[in-house]
Amino acid sequence: MWMLGQFNTRRTRRTRRTRRGDRALTCPLLRRAVAAAVLLIGSSMMVWGSVAMAAEPESESPPALAFVETQLGVSREGYFTLEWSAVEGAALYRVRDRADQIAYQGVATKSFQSGLSDGVYRFYVEAIGDDGEILATSAEAVATVEHWRLAPSLALFAIGAIVVGGIGFVILRGRWIEKQIATGGDDRTSMLQTEVESGGES
Amino acid sequence: MMFPLWFLELIVVGGLTLCGVGAAALIVFWILDFKEKRIW
Amino acid sequence: MTADGWAEGIFAILLFSQSVDAGRILSPEAGYVMLLLFGVAWIGLGIWWGRRATSYDGFAVAGRNVGLALGTATAVATWVTSNTTMLAPQFALQLGIWGALAYSTASFGLFAFAPLSGRIRRLMPHGYTAVEFVRRRYGRLGSIPFLIISLFYAMTWLISMAMAGGKLLNALSGIPYEVGMTVVLAVCVLYTLFGGMYAVIGTDFVQSIIILIGLVVVAIAVLLHVDIADVHQQxxxxxxxxxxxxxxxxxxxxxxxxxxxxxxxxxxxVWWSRAFAMREGVGPKAYLLGGLLWLPVPIVAGFLGLAAPALGIGVSQPDTVGPLVAATLLGTGGALLVFVVVFCSLASSIDSLLAATSDLVVNDIAEPLAKRISGTPATDPVKRRWSLFAIIGLGVVTWCVAYPNIGTLATVLFFAGPMVGSCIWPIVGGLYFRRSSPIAACMAMVVGTSIGLVAYFMIGWFVASLVGAATSGLVFFIGMYLYPDDFDFRSLSHLPGPPLAARPEDGPIDPSERIGMVGDISSGGETR
Structure with missing residues (x-):
């Protein structure tokens, strides 16, 4: 099952394009609906289209250690990716939060933070040399976590349960009627046949 | 409100057991199908 | 080289990997050896099983006689993609325990499809594809949006799997992305080409056992290093x-x-072709058992993600946290195991997609077009030949799109959620309700997809399928109420047209097309 592949990238894209995203939020709903409809019609081109959308120009690393984005915007799901420039000679990087707790330590120039409660989070990153010395320290990056409200989330949860229950009901009912038809059934069979009918071989 | 420790233990150990049983079951099914010449 | 020799050779390479290429989990040399070993094994098995594919029925639906063991295994292996082993940990790391549970609920799809598979097999004993059902059930009005959605989904899945292959092999062993992606794709194309559905289902059996055992070993290793209570506390x-x-x-x-x-x-x-391939009565059991065996996989894999913080493993990219944890705890052996599990996950999905999508191309695009042009249906051998072209074509298109390695893993899958969600009711209704009508199905797919995409952009990925399925269901029932149909399900069991190969007096469309067909037999199909 591949379906969840988009999650990380979606988050990253959203944080990277915060400004664009903010502007997009002001767009009317209709405009988005039209965009979605266009996407459907042109779905044969979506493969290429979505690949093209994913293309992001590689920026050259500035010499100093700095976060790619210092204002990460608001995360509604409690996770986001911090990304910073590479520093020549750095053996590893260490991300610390405002309380100086280590939030990440590793060789990559990205750190994935998740599971955070509502609040404002500030991070800075240190580049560590081979001998453990700190080569550079970045300025702060700020991320805000503000989870979706519980009531609409539970409402969607309930809608999901109803839809899944409905699908289950239709399938089980259909299977039951099929069985009735296959075994000769009771008096209801003829009535039920108008609704569901088995294949020629049942 | 948090998921309790026992729940995490239950799903992890239960999942692990089911994975192991699943692999064994596949082999048993294959042997049964093979004996009855019903693989294909 | 003897088995001992191989073992010594591999061991030497692994040792070499630790000393020379400390930054990687495996050395490229070890990666190449594993690729070669498994590539040769899959192609060999594909050719071995492919000997049975003497007709189009054999090639496309494995002779419609697959038993319980292979039926169950193919459901498990196909549903375990590289994303299950890689992105279930990511999902757990993003959404916690709910995330792992949510991922595992995908097995409910297999449970729900179990009774559907039996009905599909009974309604269409000679069927090949899902689009064929929709075309015969709803006509062109339903089949056009459905075909677009099916092709979009299949191609994006295929491309994302190929890209995942290149990236994973690169991340695990340093094999260049282009080489890894090309080899994984080429191996799958080759054995699907040789063996069709026989090869796909046969290799799925081996792959599912490797995946399940590999996952158990890695999870036990994690539990030996960290206590579940520590993970919970952290x-x-x-x-x-x-x-x-x-x-x-x-x-x-x-x-x-x-x-x-x-x-x-x-x-x-992918799932319909398996329903057609399984022996009468096997499908429901196989899908039910397949779901049960798949259910724990994302939970166990998800635990690797949850354990990462407690193990002090810094996560830079959540989609590689699973392999990272395994390799960190188990060293080279773990990396080797992850490499094999991931390779199996990739191959089991790519081969299924190649086979199932080539069926779509042959049965639902090429054959109707050819029929319209020439006025007669294609023969079995011609369809068999088209399948080969379709598999190669799909492989080439996938390779061309995946080669530039644009975007992060599976970015190309953005819009599939609402699209597939909006197909649920037209399919379920189409299988069980006589009154399901073409206009209801078409509107359900179009409106459900559109509103689902709007929800995707307005709220997020985590509601798109739900909104798509809910709105399409509403539209479907309204459409069915306003424009009811009175469909006769028995019409689905009839052959759309007698196969020409079974009517030698008519002669094939083009006799020369029969020459040189690998495995072709003059008497026509196996089951017709």
């Missing part, structure tokens, strides 16, 4: 929302993912 301290029962986004994601799974399975020809 999460409680540093990432509390991952343990929260009232995590809003995770609550929304739960049924969304379940419905995404329903949509994927209900509409995709």
């Amino acid at each position: 999460l409680q301290d540093d990432r509390p929302m991952l343990l929260s029962i009232l995590f809003p986004a995770a609550l929304m994601a739960l049924f969304n993912n379940m419905l995404f799974g329903f949509g994927e399975i209900f509409h995709s020809n």
Whole structure:
């Protein structure tokens, strides 16, 4: 099952394009609906289209250690990716939060933070040399976590349960009627046949 | 409100057991199908 | 070289990898050896099983006689993609315990498809594809949006798997992306080409056992290194929302993912072709057992993600946290195991997609077009030949799109959720309700997809399938009420047209096309 592949990238894209995203939020709903409809019609081109959308120009690393984005915007799901420039000679990087707790330590120039409660989070990153010395320290990056409200989330949860229950009901009912038809059934069979009918071989 | 420790233990150990049983079951099914010449 | 020689050779390479290429989990040399070993094994098995594919029926639906063992295994292996082993940990790391549970609810799609598979097999004993059902059930009005959705889904899945292959092999062993992606794709194309559905289902059996055992070994290794209580404590301290029962986004994601799974399975020809391939009566049991065996996989894999913080493993990219944890704890052996599990996960999905999508291309695009042009249906051998071209063509297109390695893993899959979610009701209704009408199905797919995409952009990925499925269901029932049909299900069991190969007096469309067909027999199909 591949379906969840988009999650990380979606988050990253959203944080990277915060400004664009903010502007997009002001767009009317209709405009988005039209965009979605266009996407459907042109779905044969979506493969290429979505690949093209994913293309992001590689920026050259500035010499100093700095976060790619210092204002990460608001995360509604409690996770986001911090990304910073590479520093020549750095053996590893260490991300610390405002309380100086280590939030990440590793060789990559990205750190994935998740599971955070509502609040404002500030991070800075240190580049560590081979001998453990700190080569550079970045300025702060700020991320805000503000989870979706519980009531609409539970409402969607309930809608999901109803839809899944409905699908289950239709399938089980259909299977039951099929069985009735296959075994000769009771008096209801003829009535039920108008609704569901088995294949020629049942 | 948090998921309790026992729940995490239950799903992890239960999942692990089911994975192991699943692999064994596949082999048993294959042997049964093979004996009855019903693989294909 | 003897088996001992191989073992010594591999061991030497692994040692070499640790000393020379400390930055990688495996050395490129070890990666190449594994690729070669498994590539040769899959192609060899494909050729071996492919000997049975003497007709188009054999090639496309494995002779419609697959037993319980292979039927169950193919359901498990196909549903375990590289994303299950890689992105279930990511999902757990993003949405916590709910995330792991939500991912595992995709197995409910297999449970729900179990009775559907039996009905499909009974209604269409001579069927090949899901689109064929929709075309015969709803006509062109339903089949056009359905075909677009099916092809979009299949191609994006295929491309994302090929890209995942290149990236994973690169991340694990340093093999260049282009080489890894090309080899994985080429191996799958070759053995699917030789063996069709026989090769796909046969290799799925071996792959599913490797995946399940590999996962158990890695998870046990994790449990030997870290206590579940420590993981729980660490999460409680540093990432509390991952343990929260009232995590809003995770609550929304739960049924969304379940419905995404329903949509994927209900509409995709990957699953329909297996329903057609299984022996009468086997399908429901195989899908039920397959779901049960698949259910724990994302939970066990997800635990690797949850354990990462407690193990002190810094996560830079959540989609590689699973392999990272395995390799960190098990060293080279773990990396080797992960390499094999991932390779199996990739191959089991790519081969299924190649086979099922080539069936779509042959049965639902090429054959109707040819029939319109020439006025007569294609013969079995011609369809068999088209299948070969279709598989090669799909492989080439996938390679061309995947080669530039644009975007992060599976970015190309953005819009599939609402699309497949909106197919659920047209399929279920089409299978069980006489009154399901073409206009209701078409409107359900179009409106459900559109509103689902709007929800995707307005709210997020975690509601898109749910909104798509809910709105399409509403539209479907309104459409069915306003424009009811009175469909005779018995019409589905009739052959659309007698196969020419079974009517030698008519002669094939083009006799020369029969020459040189690998495995072709003059008497026509196996089951017709």
